[in-house]
Amino acid sequence: MDASEKITVGIVGASGYGGVQLVRLLLEHPQIEIAYLGGNQSAGKKFAELYPYLGHRFHHTIEPIDVETIAERCQVVFLSLPNGVGYKLAPQLLEKGCQVLDLSADYRFNDIKSYTAAYNVERDDEETMATAVYGLPELYREQVKTATLVGCPGCYPTASLLAIAPLLKQGLILPETVIIDAKSGTSGGGRKSKVNLLLAEADNTLSAYGVAGHRHTPEIEQICSHLAGVDIRVQFTPHLVPMVRGMLSTVYANLRDPGLVRDDLLTIYNAFYRSSDFVKIVPNGVYPQTKWTTGTNLCYIGVEVDPRTDRVIVMSAIDNLMKGQAAQAVQCMNLMLGWEETVGLPKLAFYP
Amino acid sequence: MDASEKITVGIVGASGYGGVQLVRLLLEHPQIEIAYLGGNQSAGKKFAELYPYLGHRFHHTIEPIDVETIAERCQVVFLSLPNGVGYKLAPQLLEKGCQVLDLSADYRFNDIKSYTAAYNVERDDEETMATAVYGLPELYREQVKTATLVGCPGCYPTASLLAIAPLLKQGLILPETVIIDAKSGTSGGGRKSKVNLLLAEADNTLSAYGVAGHRHTPEIEQICSHLAGVDIRVQFTPHLVPMVRGMLSTVYANLRDPGLVRDDLLTIYNAFYRSSDFVKIVPNGVYPQTKWTTGTNLCYIGVEVDPRTDRVIVMSAIDNLMKGQAAQAVQCMNLMLGWEETVGLPKLAFYP
C-alpha cells in the first residue's frame, strides 16, 4: 500500500495527553496519515512547541477547529476534547461522512439522562447518541466494526470492566457485592495545571478521591448492567498514585457458587478473552503490575479466590493513556476500517 | 530531670529501618538515653557506618546480642528482629526485670496456634505470650500502661484497625462484609536486598501481593473479633506503591443501619478517638493523604457513606515506619513508663 492510499486522520484537541498519544501512535501506524490537528487554544502553534521531543519528526501546526476543513481533509476524526464539547462537533462531522471516535464521556452513555446527571450538560442529540457504540472492543467488537461513531471509554471503566466482565456475563457473582478499588497514575488528570497534580504535591503520597460519587460510576454501572442483564450498582473508589502512567483495578465480589476455585476462574477468563490479543491472563500466583503495560495497549489480569470468604479478587493493569485512552481508540479505528485490531499498536513493554 | 535520671534503653536488631527510626526518635526523646545497640550481623560496626547521616550526632557501636549485657544496662528493651527470633530473648529479659517491646509478630497473638499457622514457628512459651499486650494504645491503652511485655503491631494492622475499630466496637456494620484494600510504600519491606524492592523494579508501578493469604490477616482478624465480640473474617489485600513511606487503608463495609449518614459517623469517630492525640478525623469531603503523616506518629482518618450501596468507606493514612512501627512502639513505652503518650514523638509533618 503506498502513501497515497493511506487513510487520512484528524485529531481535534491535540494538545493534551490524549492528543500526543494519538499523534505518537498514528505516526508509526503503517496505514494512517495525520492530516489535521485542531485546537482553539493552541491554534497557530507548531505541535512540536508543545512537545519538543517530536520536533525532528513531526512538523504539523495546530489549526483552529473548523468542521469544513476537518471533513474535507479527514476520513476519520478523533475528538480528544473536554466533556461536553465533542457532542457539538460529532453530528456535523458524521453528516459530512467522517467516522468519529470521541474520547470524552459524550458518547459513552446510551441514555441522555444518565449523562446529564453525571456531567451536568444539557443536550438534545438523542438521535446521534443512539448510534454511538461503546468503544471497548473486547466486549463490543462486532458493534465497533460497523460503527461510524464510537464513544471511547476512559481508563477507569476500561480497567474495571475488563476485570469484571467474565464474572458478570456468566452470572458467577452476586451483583450487589461488587467493589472496585482503583488506583491511577497522575497523567490521568491531563496536561492541566492543577496544584494537586504537581510533582511536589502528588509525589510520595497516596489518597482516594471522588469516594462514593465519582462520575465514572454510572458509566461502569451502565455496562455492568448490560453485561449482567440486570441493574447493578457498584462501589467504585479511585485513588491517585505517585506515578506517571498506569492503572490497577482491584475488584472484589462474592461468588454465587463458593465451590469455584482459582483454576476454574482462570479457565473461564482465558476462554472469555481467547480472541482478544490485548488481554493477557496471568497464571496462578502471579499478580499483574501496571509497569508491564507501560506504552502498550495490553491489559494484564490476575485472578484469586479466597475460600475463607467466598470472594473472588480480580486485578487488572493497564496503561491509563493507552488501553485506557488513546491506543484503545486506535484499536477501535482499526476495527472500524476493517483492519486487524492490532495494527500499529505496541504489544510489549520495556522492563524495568 | 537531669541526665542521670534518664531511663536507659536498648535496641536489639538496630540495623534495619525499625532500628534507625527508634534511634532517631529516642535521640530526641527528653527522658531517654540509648544505652545499648545490638545485632549479630553488624556487631562491631559503628551505627553511623550503616547510617552515615547520623555520624556527627550518634557514636554508638553495635554489639553482639547478649542478654546479660542488655539487662545490666537497660531498663527498657526494644526487639526489632525478624519474626521468630524475639521470643527466644524476651522471657530472659523479662526475668531479669527489663520491660520489653517486641516489634515483630512474636507477641501479637494471644494464641500460639494462630501464630504458628501464620509464621510456621514452633514454640512453647505460652506463659510469656499470655502476659503480652497488643501495642495499639488507641485500643488497649490501659493494658499497655501496666504491661511489661508489649507486642507492637505492624503497619497494616495499625492502619486497618484504627480505621475500623469504631464501627466494630459499636456494632455498626455487618462483620462479614469487611474488605480492607491497603496500600504501602516500599520501606515496609525493610532494608533487605530484595530484587522486587529495587527502585528500578518498584518505581513507576503498582501491584497487589499476598492476595487472600497475607499473614497479617489472622492478626487483623484476632483484634477485629475481640472488638466485635464475635469471630470475624476480613478480606485483606496489600499493595505495593512507588513511594518510600506511607500507608493508606481503604476499608469497605455494609452498614447495619442504612439510615446512618456521613455526619453521624464523623461524630462517632470523633467521640471514639477523643482522647487519642495521634488520631485525627478529617472533616466532611476531605480525604487523608499519606504524606500528611510522614515522619510523625499521626493517623488521619476520613469517612464516607454511600447511600446508594449502604456502605461505609473509611480511609486511614499513617507513616508505616512511625505509627506503623517505631513511633507507636515509643508511644507504648511512654505509657509503660507512666509518661504522657506523646512525649518525644513528632506531631506534625512537613508539607509538601
Add this chain to the structure above:
Amino acid sequence: MDASEKITVGIVGASGYGGVQLVRLLLEHPQIEIAYLGGNQSAGKKFAELYPYLGHRFHHTIEPIDVETIAERCQVVFLSLPNGVGYKLAPQLLEKGCQVLDLSADYRFNDIKSYTAAYNVERDDEETMATAVYGLPELYREQVKTATLVGCPGCYPTASLLAIAPLLKQGLILPETVIIDAKSGTSGGGRKSKVNLLLAEADNTLSAYGVAGHRHTPEIEQICSHLAGVDIRVQFTPHLVPMVRGMLSTVYANLRDPGLVRDDLLTIYNAFYRSSDFVKIVPNGVYPQTKWTTGTNLCYIGVEVDPRTDRVIVMSAIDNLMKGQAAQAVQCMNLMLGWEETVGLPKLAFYP
C-alpha cells in the same frame, strides 16, 4: 518564659511553600506566636483550606495585606512574596518598627543595578537596600544579629555558597575555574500550576534549565566576589530532578596549590564551619545525600580532590525549602532576636 512574652510574628504571602514551612516551623518554635497571615489572593480563606493536614492544629485565617494591621500586631515580619513585591512593603514596615525578613530576591543585592538587570524591576529604595543584610548566617552571622532587614538567600545560592566559601575565603582556588552544577527537587518551583512541574511531566526525567543565564548567577557572584575580594564569574547550571525536596550542588574548581590533598581540605572545612551547628562536613569517602537533610536546616558537605586534574570537587546537600528557604529565615530571625540560632529548628532527618 510564658506565652504572653512570646514574640509575635507575621507572614505575608503565606499560601506558598515558603509560607507553609514558616507556619509549620513557627508553630513548634517555643518563643514565637504567629499573629498574622497575609495574602491578597487567598484573603478570607482559612489557612487549613489550603493545607488541610494542619486543620486540627492551626486555625488562622489569611487576611488582606495591610501594613497598619501587620505593624500593629507583629514584631517580626516574614515576606514570602514573588520578586518585586516585598520592596514596596519593607520600608513601611521598618519605619513602623518591625524587623523584616524578606524571602524574595528584593534584598539580596547591595547594588540596585545588578538587581534590576536580573529581575527587570525599577525601584528607587537604595537607602533601605543599603541596610539589608544577606541572610546566610554561616557567612554573615554578626551582621544578621544586628540587622533589622534581612534578604534571605534562596536554595541555589545557599547550597552553592556554603560549598565554596572556605575555598574562596582562603584563596585556595583559581576563581575563574568555578563551575556549579546544581540539582533541585521540583518544590523549588513553588505551589504554582505550571505544566512542567506536573508529576506527569517532571517525574522519570531530568533536564537542565536556565543554562548560562539563570538569574541566581549574579547573586552567587556578588557573594563570591565579596568572599574572595576580587570580582568572580561563576558557571552556574541548575537542573530539575524528579523529587519533591532536596538540592545538591556539585562544585568544581582548580586548586591554586596542587599539593593540597583531601585531608587538608577536610581540615580547612571543619575549621571554617566549627561554630556552625547546621553545617556538617562528612568524612573521607562519604558523599552527602539530599535525603539526609529532608525536613531539617542541615547542610552536609563532602570534599574530594582529584590529583590527576588538580581540581577540588565539593558537594553540598540541603533541603531546598528549609536551609534553602524557610528554616534559614527562622535561623536568621533567631539571631536578630538575640537567641541561639538553633532554637525551634529541626536538626536531624528521618531516614529513609
Add this chain to the structure above:
Amino acid sequence: MDASEKITVGIVGASGYGGVQLVRLLLEHPQIEIAYLGGNQSAGKKFAELYPYLGHRFHHTIEPIDVETIAERCQVVFLSLPNGVGYKLAPQLLEKGCQVLDLSADYRFNDIKSYTAAYNVERDDEETMATAVYGLPELYREQVKTATLVGCPGCYPTASLLAIAPLLKQGLILPETVIIDAKSGTSGGGRKSKVNLLLAEADNTLSAYGVAGHRHTPEIEQICSHLAGVDIRVQFTPHLVPMVRGMLSTVYANLRDPGLVRDDLLTIYNAFYRSSDFVKIVPNGVYPQTKWTTGTNLCYIGVEVDPRTDRVIVMSAIDNLMKGQAAQAVQCMNLMLGWEETVGLPKLAFYP
C-alpha cells in the same frame, strides 16, 4: 525474507537488565531469531519466571553456558556478563565463527594496561583485544561494519562522548578544561540486590558517587584522546538520580575561540551528526530531557555558549539501558550484518 532465513542470535547473561532489553528488542526485530539464552545462575529457569510480563510471548529456557552449544546454534552472540568474564568466552566463540558483541568493559580498551588498572583483572588475550572495535557507531561506524568483535560502551561513556565528540574532533575546546557532570537513573546499577539501590533508599534523594575515581573515566579518556589526537584527562562525576531509566551528561569546556556563538555550534553539531539517525540536536533554547529517550535508541543533544565565561555547555540525554546499553549493541549488530543501523530499533518515545 522468511523465518528460515533469519539470523540466529544468542544472549549470554540474559537474566539482567541488559539481557531483558536484548530479548525485548530482538523479539520485535524483523530479521532475528533468538536461538539461545545462557546464564549459569539461572540455568534451567524459564526466562518468563524472571520476567513474568513476557510469559505470553516468550517461552525460552535459560541454559548453562556452553561454548559448543552456543556456536552451533548462533551466528551472533551478545555477552551481557559482569566485567572480567566475557573475555574468557569471546576468543572461543570467535574461533568458531561467531560474531561477538560484548556489553561489559572487557573489549572497550585497546590497551591491556588501562583495562587491568581499572578493573583489576589480569589477562593475556592481547591479540583478541586488538581486533575489538569500540561499539559507538556514531564515531566508529565503518569499523563496526567490518568487525567480528565489538566492545559496546556503557551508558556514561556513550552519553558523554556523543556530547563532546564534535568539539574534540574539531579542536574547538581546551582539552584540559573538560568537566563531565553525569546523572543516571538507578537501573544502571543492574538487577542486583544492593541496599543503596532499594527504592526506600534511592528515592527522594540525590548524590554523587565514585568522585574523582570512577572507572569509566579511563574509558572516556581513551576515546577522547583518540578523537582529539592528544592525551586528554577529563573530570567525570557520576550521580544517582531517583528515576528508573535515563541519563543526562552535562559537559563543560572552555572554548579555544571565544568568538564562537551558540548558533555556530549548533551548525557544527548538526553537520557532525548529519548521517546519524539516532542523534538529534535540539534547537536554540531547548534543552534535552531524559524522558524523551525512554525506550528508544535516541540521543538528544542541546548546546549552549556562555559568552561571559567563554565556556560551552553541552547536554546529552539517553536511555541508559537502550542507547546506553542494549539498543546500541543491536545498532552495532545491524551494522555488522550489513543492514540499516536502524532496523528493529525504537525511534520515538511515548510522552509523558
